[in-house]
Amino acid sequence: MNQLEDMRLFVTVLDCGSFTAAAEALGLSKQLVSRRLMALEARLGVRLLNRSTRRLAVTPLGQAYQERARQIIKDVDEAEQAISLQQAVPRxxxxxxxxxxxxxxxxxxxxxxxxxxxxxxxxxxxxxxxxxxxxxxxxxxxxxxxxxxxxxxxxxxxGASEMVTCCSPGYLDHHDAPKTPVDLREHQCLLYGHSKAVDWLYWCDGRPERIAVRGRYRVNNGELVRDAAVAGLGLAVLPTFIVASQLAGGELVTVLDTFRPPPxxxxxxxxxxxxxxxxxxxxxxxxxxxxxxxxxxxxx
Missing domain, CATH: 3.40.190.10 (Periplasmic binding protein-like II)
Structure with a gap:
């Protein structure tokens, strides 16, 4: 872990008075803040904080580390801001x-x-x-x-991209379009990734629901999945940033749109x-x- 980021984390914990308050201020989980502080102490080989169920107390070594860390953070921030302001052109x-x-x-x-x-x-x-x-x-x-x-x-x-379930018009000439996500169990699905179990996410009755799917074709590249869908090999779930042009050109069509998850x-x-x-x-x-x-x- 970056030493400067550890210093910022330690100073924030002391400023906030608890792991919970520091986690909220930093947008992190309490468990992650605690683990990183323990790792910092292990790396330094000293105890910086005395922990109890009621409060945190900084040790003498922790107090000395806090003072040095606070000054280092201040110096780094001022140096970066000064250089940025002097740059007339980004470089x-x-x-x-x-x-x-x-x-x-x-x-x-x-x-x-x-x-x-x-x-x-x-x-x-x-x-x-x-x-x-x-x-x-x-x-x-x-x-x-x-x-x-x-x-x-x-x-x-x-920005954000929609995740769509799509296939070629030719695939639908030979297979009924799924009406609900559960119907996917009767279809050939084109699988992305290497994990043995593949779930596709849908929005059913206002809540997320994962549907286990299976198929004969599995690959770890979205463009290859798209090309297989265009070729009529089955249904695929892909982001619109991969299939937008194929949808616009009619090579692919979407199904299960009413169950589409949030972008x-x-x-x-x-x-x-x-x-x-x-x-x-x-x-x-x-x-x-x-x-x-x-x-x-x-x-x-």
């Missing part, structure tokens, strides 16, 4: 991570325009569906889609200590404007 390097399909379908067309607009910014982009650790692996920003886990990272919503949000996430970065700010602004101009995007 610097951005190391980015993004999901494979989203990157090939959308970032591939958006990044040239960004680099042309900001010639003093360089980008290193890693396309990978793996959940990277920004702090440990040295990324400045990542694009994430869906529900975010607890973390101390900053998250900015860039899935698309986020830019980055470490707290990078929120003053001008390159990150202009890049996230650029993505927000560009994505919300696309027909498949719900407003962020």
């Amino acid at each position: 610097g390097a951005l190391r980015l991570s993004a999901p494979m399909s989203f990157g090939t379908l959308h970032l591939s067309t958006l990044l040239p325009g960004f680099l042309e607009r900001y010639p003093d910014i360089s980008i290193e982009l890693d396309l990978n569906d793996r959940m990277v650790d920004l702090l440990d692996e040295g990324y400045d920003m990542a694009i994430r889609i869906g529900i975010l886990p607890d973390s101390a990272l900053i998250a900015r919503a860039l 899935t949000k698309i986020y830019a996430i980055y470490p707290q200590h990078r929120q003053a970065s001008l390159p990150i700010r202009v890049f996230s602004d650029y993505l927000y404007d560009a994505l919300n101009a696309r027909p498949w995007t719900n407003p962020a």
